[in-house]
Amino acid sequence: MSMLQHSTRAWGSPSRYIQGRYELDNIRKHTETYGHRVFFLIDVFFFADLKKRFEALYADSENTIHCEQFGGQCTEAEILRCTELVKELKPEVVVGIGGGKTMDTSKAVADNYGAAMVIVPTTASTDAPAMGLSVIYTPEGEHIGARHYHKNPDLVLLDTDILCKAPIRFLVAGMGDALSTYLECRANIQSASPNYVNSGYAQSIACQAVSKACHETVLSKGINAKIAAEQGLCTKDVEDVIEANTLLSGLGVQNGSCAGAHSIAEGITVLPPCAKLLHGEVVAFGCLVQLIVEGAPTAEIDQLYDFFNAVGLPTTFADLGIAEATDEDIMKVAEASMHSYWDVEPFTVNPRMVFDGIKMADALGKLKK
Numbered sequence: 001m002s003m004l005q006h007s008t009r010a011w012g013s014p015s016r017y018i019q020g021r022y023e024l025d026n027i028r029k030h031t032e033t034y035g036h037r038v039f040f041l042i043d044v045f046f047f048a049d050l051k052k053r054f055e056a057l058y059a060d061s062e063n064t065i066h067c068e069q070f071g072g073q074c075t076e077a078e079i080l081r082c083t084e085l086v087k088e089l090k091p092e093v094v095v096g097i098g099g100g101k102t103m104d105t106s107k108a109v110a111d112n113y114g115a116a117m118v119i120v121p122t123t124a125s126t127d128a129p130a131m132g133l134s135v136i137y138t139p140e141g142e143h144i145g146a147r148h149y150h151k152n153p154d155l156v157l158l159d160t161d162i163l164c165k166a167p168i169r170f171l172v173a174g175m176g177d178a179l180s181t182y183l184e185c186r187a188n189i190q191s192a193s194p195n196y197v198n199s200g201y202a203q204s205i206a207c208q209a210v211s212k213a214c215h216e217t218v219l220s221k222g223i224n225a226k227i228a229a230e231q232g233l234c235t236k237d238v239e240d241v242i243e244a245n246t247l248l249s250g251l252g253v254q255n256g257s258c259a260g261a262h263s264i265a266e267g268i269t270v271l272p273p274c275a276k277l278l279h280g281e282v283v284a285f286g287c288l289v290q291l292i293v294e295g296a297p298t299a300e301i302d303q304l305y306d307f308f309n310a311v312g313l314p315t316t317f318a319d320l321g322i323a324e325a326t327d328e329d330i331m332k333v334a335e336a337s338m339h340s341y342w343d344v345e346p347f348t349v350n351p352r353m354v355f356d357g358i359k360m361a362d363a364l365g366k367l368k369k
């Protein structure tokens with residue numbers, strides 16, 4: 001990606017974001033804002049329960065609803081299947097309830113009908129809900145590209161009661177993804193690289209403020225949020241970290257862009273054990289590598305190691321499940337990561353620098369355990 005040749009700044013975001021305990025109870029009121037023909041695409045884990053609940057909630061109303069179980073992978077075939085399924089209904093509102101792949105499939109179906117997009121994430125593990133794009137996979141799970149939409153979701157709705165009950169690993173992974181936001185935004189600003197709003201514009205003050213707030217919220221409240229969520233408690237710290245993981249992180253990445261941390265997360269998947277890790281877990285390790293490659297102040301690097309050790313994010317090859325990786329393996333990761341976003345760093349990055357950064361991140365991680 002090259003330097004911006006203009007100074008025009010731009011901002012993109014979902015139209016509405018609503019987060020609260022038991023907020024899913026108000027889903028009918030929310031969908032009626034956009035129309036009365038509603039298609040719900042729901043993750044397998046929640047399908048039976050929510051179908052029953054929604055059928056009761058929408059009974060005796062002027063709404064027509066259709067609930068469908070998500071097929072498990074965001075493929076072109078699944079998008080087509082869901083689109084065909086509701087040809088008669090012609091939905092005015094499409095609601096995706098579940099993880100990233102369910103949300104992404106529902107975004108594509110909403111776009112196919114020009115319907116309102118309502119996204120209901122069931123974990124706080126990534127920044128994907130707020131974004132106006134879908135990541136498309138092959139049926140075998142290989143990432144093949146993305147569909148970009150002219151708008152972000154109309155509504156991102158979070159029921160924090162559901163999010164608090166999800167396995168704790170998701171909340172922690174979301175913190176890892178969220179902590180990359182400020183570091184990557186900062187690199188993009190320093191190099192005058194474009195953000196992800198349409199064809200790419202300069203970062204706004206709003207983007208910088210949001211990214212900074214995302215960072216500070218996770219670092220100051222993440223540990224207590226984890227302790228509370230482990231007990232199934234939905235304290236204000238948990239609510240704040242959920243907002244940082246989902247809204248602040250999503251706004252930060254769209255309006256700021258990715259850099260070294262996400263390059264490592266993509267490159268490291270060439271090592272098969274890493275494919276089993278959650279996105280935010282590998283991004284967390286990528287944050288350490290990015291800071292080392294940048295030569296960031298020791299205090300900033302130490303702060304991340306301390307936080308990762310406290311919440312259980314990976315800091316060593318052993319944590320990533322690649323303790324046996326050879327130098328050749330690590331060089332493969334470094335080279336693969338060059339296809340991503342290292343070019344937005346404010347200096348030229350080569351594979352040897354990334355190799356050194358990855359090895360150093362592991363060495364420091366062992367020392368600081």
Ligand SMILES: [Zn+2]
Binds near residue numbers: 126127177262279283
């Ligand atoms: Zn991410």
